[in-house]
Amino acid sequence: MNNRLVIISNISTSLINFRGELIKKWIDLGYEVYTLAPGYNDNHKEILESWKAKTVEYNLNRSGLNPFKDLKSLINLSNKIKEIDPDYIFSYTIKPVxxxxxxxxxxxxxxMYSLIPGLGYAFNDGGLxxxxxxxxxxxxxxxxxSNNDKVFFQNPDDLDLFVSLNLISKDKTVLVNGSGVDTEKFYNTDPQKEKISFLIMARLLKSKGIKHYIEAARIIKKEYPDVEFNILGSPGSGPDAVSLDYVKKADQDNIINYPGRVEDVKPFIAKNSxxxxxxxxxxxxxxxxxEAMSMGKPIITTDNPGCRETVNEGQNGFLIPIKNHKILADKMRYFIENKNEIVRMGKKSRKIAEEKYNVHRVNQKIIQEMNLE
Structure with missing residues (x-):
């Protein structure tokens, strides 16, 4: 009988989009893989089962701190896991972990293995x-x-924080380069330096910098009205959400273009600068x-955990302070006024994606640390 491996997520979409190549590799290595997630839709089940994974649904209150609902989820997940009787467990995001x-x-x-794919709201600065x-x-x-054999982290800030808080011993930690990116699927593209355009892909959340992006766009539009600013992403929810009316108003005022969420982002990345x-x-x-780096795009992002690792300052883009739309506008202006830098930095982005973030290299490290080969 093949060894059984369970991977546990808080949403089925991420099993395909973020862990798909890893799941396929485990199956290629001969493991019987069970994917556990709440609320599969038929399409997600079909894709996972076409890879020969076995899909199992469990109950999970994804957000919020309702101890009764969480206890119910814990019992439900425990029953599912005990039915499968796995040899290995790999989980990610806080509640599944x-x-x-x-x-x-x-x-x-x-x-027993866990992956910490960022710390989210739980470790953001805020109120009570x-x-x-x-x-x-x-x-x-x-x-x-404490019961984990290894815990994987996607950036050194998170790893150091967990060790400093005595949540995990250093010898059980492993640093990996994000979830990786498929550099063949996200193919290299020609630099778009004649008609300059900027792109952000994120849920409409304040913490993703949507408002700062739009306010920076307002500044640049006054100076360079032909420059385009595009936003891809689904509406946000909760107190961190950016008002959809605010975004649509900016679209109506020709500050940004907001087509909403799209299934295939590649054509949008390709046509932006x-x-x-x-x-x-x-x-x-x-x-x-x-994904943008893999397609040869320069990057402007924040000097913030998780983001800062992707940019070599002045080589493939720029790091800016958080919550500062004026400095963001300055860096946007730099590319508009120095179009050849779009070409130079875009090439460097692609090179970094190939050498550091290739999904197969990232997954190989995970597999080796799990002793699965």
């Missing part, structure tokens, strides 16, 4: 609610991670930046 790590203490495994969420998150990680992500969210390593 905490729940599966606690469950792993009760069952016999060859290996954020502080409470932070305290709860730290406590949950502290009681659960520079990729921008002025995020102050606690990212792991933003996949959107890696």
């Amino acid at each position: 905490v729940f599966s790590s606690l469950i792993s203490k009760q069952i016999d495994l060859k290996g 609610k954020n502080k409470i969420v932070n305290k709860v998150a730290v406590f949950l990680y502290k009681i659960s991670l 520079i990729y921008v992500l002025p995020s102050y969210y606690r990212e792991g390593t933003p996949r959107s930046i890696l």
Whole structure:
């Protein structure tokens, strides 16, 4: 019988978009892979099952701190895992990591592994609610991670924070270069330096820098009315959401173009000149930046955990302070006035994507650390 490997996510989309190549590699190596997620749609199930993965649904209250709902989710997940009787567990995002790590203490495994793909709202600076969420998150990680054989981190800031808080011992940590990017799928493209355009791909959230992007666009539009600013992404929700009316008004005023969310981002990346992500969210390593780099685009992003690792200052783009639309506008202006830099920095982005962020190299490191070959 093949070894059974369970991968646990908080949403089925990410199993395909962020872990697809890893799942396929595990299956190629002969492992019987079970994907656990709440709320599969038929398309996601069909894709995963076409790879020969076995899809299992479990109940999860993805956000919020309702202890009764979370206990119910924990029991439900525990039952599903015990039915499968896996040899290995690989989980990512806070609730799957905490729940599966606690469950792993009760069952016999060859290996328990977790991935921390950024810290999100739990470790963002904020008011009283954020502080409470932070305290709860730290406590949950502290009681659960000790049973992990390895914990993977996508940036050194997160790794150092977990070690400094005594959530995990240093010898159990592994640093990987984000989720990686398929450099063949996200092919190299010609630099777009004649008609300059900027692109951001993100949910409409304040912490993703959507407002700062739009306000920087307002400044540049007064000086260079022909320059385009594009936004791709679904509407946000909760207190961090940017008003859809605000974005649509900016679209009506010809400040930005907002087509909403699209399934295939590649044509949009290809036709834009520079990729921008002025995020102050606690990212792991933003996949959107890696996709833009792979397609040969210069990057403007923040000197913020997860984002800063993607840019060699002045080589493939620029790092800017968080929450500063004026400096963002300055860097945008630089590319408009120095078009040849779009070519030079775009080539460097592609080179970094190939050498550092190639998804197959990233996955190979994970597989080696899990001792699966």
